Amino acid sequence: LGRLRMRILGLILLALPAVSAFLQPGRCGGLEGPGSMTRGAAGASRARSLAPRGSLAGWAPGSGIRRCRLVPSMSMGSDPGEMVFSQESECGAGSVQVWQRDFEGESEKVMRTLWFSGSPNVWQSAAVLEKESLRPDFQRAPTFHSCKGLALAATLPPSVRSILIIGLGGGSLVGWLLENHPELERVVACELDSAVAAAAKTCFLGSYGEDPRLEIHVGDGLEYAQKDTVGKFDLIIVDASESADTELNGGTSGPGVWAPPQVLRTKSCYRALRDAMSEEGVLAVNVLARDPIELLDYVQVVNGSFPGGVVYLENRDRSHSWMVTPDNKIVIAASNSAASFLTEDGMRDRVLAYETRVPASQDLDLTSRVRKEFTAVDNLSTRAQQLRVYRGNHGL
DSSP states (O other): OHHHHHHHHHHHHHHHHHHHHHSOTTOOOOOSOOOOOOOOOTTSOSOOSOOOTTSTTSOOTTSOOOOOOOOGGGSGGGOOOEEEEEEEOSSSOOEEEEEEEEOTTOTTEEEEEEEETTBTTSOSEEEEEETTTOOBOTTSOOOSHHHHHHHHHTTSSTTOOEEEEEOOTTOHHHHHHHHHOTTOOEEEEEESOHHHHHHIIIIISGGGGGOTTEEEEESOHHHHHHHOOSOOEEEEEEOOOEEEEEEOTTSOEEEEEEBSOGGGSSHHHHHHHHHTEEEEEEEEEEEEOSSHHHHHHHHHHHHTTOTTOEEEEOOOSOTTTTSSSOOEEEEEEESOTTOOOSSHHHHHHHHHHHHHHOGGGGGGTHHHHHHHHEEEHHHHHHHHHHHHHHHHHHTO
16 A cells, blocks of 8 residues: 555656646636736737637637636725726727725825726736825835836846837836936837826826936837837837737636737847847846747747847746736846856846845845746746647647
8 A cells, every 4th residue: 555655646746847837836726707907019019809719819728727816906896996097098908097096004195006998807007106296106116027027127237228118008117217227318118009108107107207218109119119210229128918818717718918919929020129229238028928838939039039048037926816817927038149147146146236226126026036036948948848748648
């Protein structure tokens, strides 16, 4: 009996790597109904229709997306406060709305959240402001793993002077950069949806909306990068998405998210972004991928245009566990083939130096994130192969 138990335990241990590759860290398994998120797909094409299920621009059937528990504080049905802005989206997201309520625990503050009526179960962006003056408090660390990871990417170039952001949203990351990086000379934020850009400037950015260093471009971010003649960018951040059909447990389907959009998943796209960068430029992309195979395919597309190499940060803080999407990753690439920071030690050294220069960044817990979330592409290749074996053995 003891030998039989040991044999069963051994079989379980052998199966764990493949199973863990398929069910990635942080993906929740609640059963209380789906949520949805449709970001304005800033910088991508204007087509906002749901992609056919199974296509490259959508979620394929049986992809492992789970129905996830909704966090009550994220739902418009849990008293988001008073609506202070409403404008119809140009990108099929319904009404773009900003709601304001008292900030819990700090009576002199308010919190503003950005919503799309087309996805009422989740807010898209948030900022804390002074109640009287409505001045945004960008000394606070940005919320969500995507912002945290992208803020980390800002620490990578040794002397950042110009940044291109494809996907403005509510402008939390833009505000953080302008507030905490006085050395910046130029920040260009591209947002495809004029209603989202108006909400960011009117309700979130405050005086930073008039900062001479900031340019808000309403239109396609990739086209802007290709046509810009002012100068090269030291950092390019892609934080855009588009809606895609999602297969949920039980065979039902619902709106989900694909990030970056299909138009920003091509070799020509990353050749163009590489050409828009300075010699020491860095690329950071917020990626939603169903599984290691899909993520590896995307990384290989990026890697072909960035000789300095590619790494990525896992999402292990469960910050998106309430969404009906896979966990997001932050893919980071270097344009210089001699770049040495895309190692765990190199990234940690830069983070430590950054935390000294920008004390507000200490709230981001960046050093811990590098240790927990840094992942080399070799590791991803192994996980992708494990998943292929798992699917082959189970006829998936």
